[in-house]
Amino acid sequence: MPQVNLEKVVRRFGGVAAVDEVSISMPDGAFVTLLGPSGCGKTTTLRMIAGLEANDEGRIQIGERVVSDANAGVFVSPDRRDLGMVFQSYAIWPHMTVFENVAYPLRARHVASGQIATRVNEALEMVEMGAYAQRPAPALSGGQQQRVAIARSLVSRPQVLLMDEPLSNLDAKLREQMRIELRALQQRLRITTVYVTHDQREAMELSDHVVVMHAGRVQQAGAPEQIYARPSTHTVASFMGSPNLVRARVTGRADGPDGALLDVEGQGWAGRCPGVPALRAGDDAWLIVRPESIRLDNDARACAAGISWHGEIQSTSYQGAMHAIRVAIPDAVIHAEVEASRRPRVGENVVLRADAAQAWVVPAEAGQ
Ligand SMILES: Nc1ncnc2c1ncn2[C@@H]1O[C@H](COP(=O)(O)OP(=O)(O)OP(=O)(O)O)[C@@H](O)[C@H]1O
Ligand SMILES: [Mg+2]
Structure with missing residues (x-):
């Protein structure tokens, strides 16, 4: 009780x-x-x-x-x-x-x-x-x-x-x-x-x-x-820390034992990742990728299972344990956290990668 x-x-x-x-x-x-x-x-x-x-x-x-x-x-x-x-x-x-x-x-x-x-x-x-x-x-x-x-x-x-x-x-x-x-x-x-x-x-x-x-x-x-x-x-996502929220569209879904897997087309990326179960093909949505889930890699080969974006570093901010960086990708800016020893430079062309299983999709609300 x-x-x-x-x-x-x-x-x-x-x-x-x-x-x-x-x-x-x-x-x-x-x-x-x-x-x-x-x-x-x-x-x-x-x-x-x-x-x-x-x-x-x-x-x-x-x-x-x-x-x-x-x-x-x-x-x-x-x-x-x-x-x-x-x-x-x-x-x-x-x-x-x-x-x-x-x-x-x-x-x-x-x-x-x-x-x-x-x-x-x-x-x-x-x-x-x-x-x-x-x-x-x-x-x-x-x-x-x-x-x-x-x-x-x-x-x-x-x-x-x-x-x-x-x-x-x-x-x-x-x-x-x-x-x-x-x-x-x-x-x-x-x-x-x-x-x-x-x-x-x-x-x-x-x-x-x-x-x-x-x-x-x-x-x-x-x-x-x-x-x-x-x-x-x-609203909840943006209140909990500072996640990247990237515009996306749901193109399909498959229901598995661990919930729904959604096919999404986002800015600069299309693939499959988990999301809110109520989403259906055709829905407008947001793809959420947390800065701490993103890895920085100069290797331009695509990573089949994961999310990857090509972009240019716009700014870096040293935070002691890591560098917080902002990377411009086509039509969006992505925040990422990079290990302190990596020393990212403004203007550097990089590939950002994230495990699709750690991403999450929420519905776009009216007016978004
Ligand atoms: N006695 C009151 N008379 C009129 N409006 C009130 C009164 N108490 C609260 N409100 C209004 O109710 C809403 C909720 O207020 P509340 O104090 O519960 O918010 P809160 O979430 O605690 O905010 P905060 O984080 O600023 O303390 C606000 O719009 C506030 O202006
Ligand atoms: Mg209060």
Whole structure:
């Protein structure tokens, strides 16, 4: 049974649906991330799970309990939903010590004072802040404040943890470290976690499931690997890293044991590769080839099983572990990653190759 379940949830602001028929099933103990560009409805969705926002339509269930059902007039208030919450602004109270900040939710619930010290210390230990209990909250670094906010969200031992961009105020290095800590903590506690971010790397690193949202709707939901390698739409593909999206047309298809293989004619290449199963001969499409799937080769002989393009290097950018290059092929520019020792030069004529099995085809949408 899913721990959090959203069924056709809608939230309108002034007649416009900010969240539009969103259905998501979040398994018990999973780390689920809502990912999407600014304004796509992530925070609104999270706030409806929390009960800080009422849904206009649909149903929200936490555990066995329906906490909100717009049709049936059911609405459980936030403090009775058994949730922990962490926000971008840590909302740590500056006039209190670390201990009192974390104790606050327990005092608000009139938990016996004998239990408070045990529970607060336990929560502070979880985030390795036990030694800081008596510090005034302002005398902490950003990362420490965020840990206190996490301890405070866990102190009531909630069923579900909700987090809205909790790491975005931290610098890049600390963010990286906190991501690792957060994932380790979540796996240790096995607490169902709903996490909001617009950072696809963060989503992939942390999550068991990623829900990609766009304009209030769920575009795709699945394991990070699936969303990265097998996006269902152009929108999802272009949001996950910086793939090459090359115009193509489907000319045929063959159904095999591992899904559909499509015959495609793309710019400068025709061949067979996997793609979205709903595609049919005659459909306009996009061929997706990730920069890291491309090899650079001066050997001009064609590679029968693979994709190959002839082109000229337009620009190179040294990135330490590799060079990012842009190569002009007829009617398109392809991004590729080349090993650092290869030293590509602007103006060089090259052949780009990719294994067709690593490419992917998605439908062209209206207007594309
Ligand atoms: N209280 C409100 N009143 C009116 N419109 C709102 C309100 N809250 C959100 N919206 C609108 O709903 C849409 C979704 O907002 P939301 O905050 O959920 O986006 P988000 O995905 O969290 O974006 P971001 O990544 O910028 O935080 C936006 O168009 C926003 O302007
Ligand atoms: Mg938001």
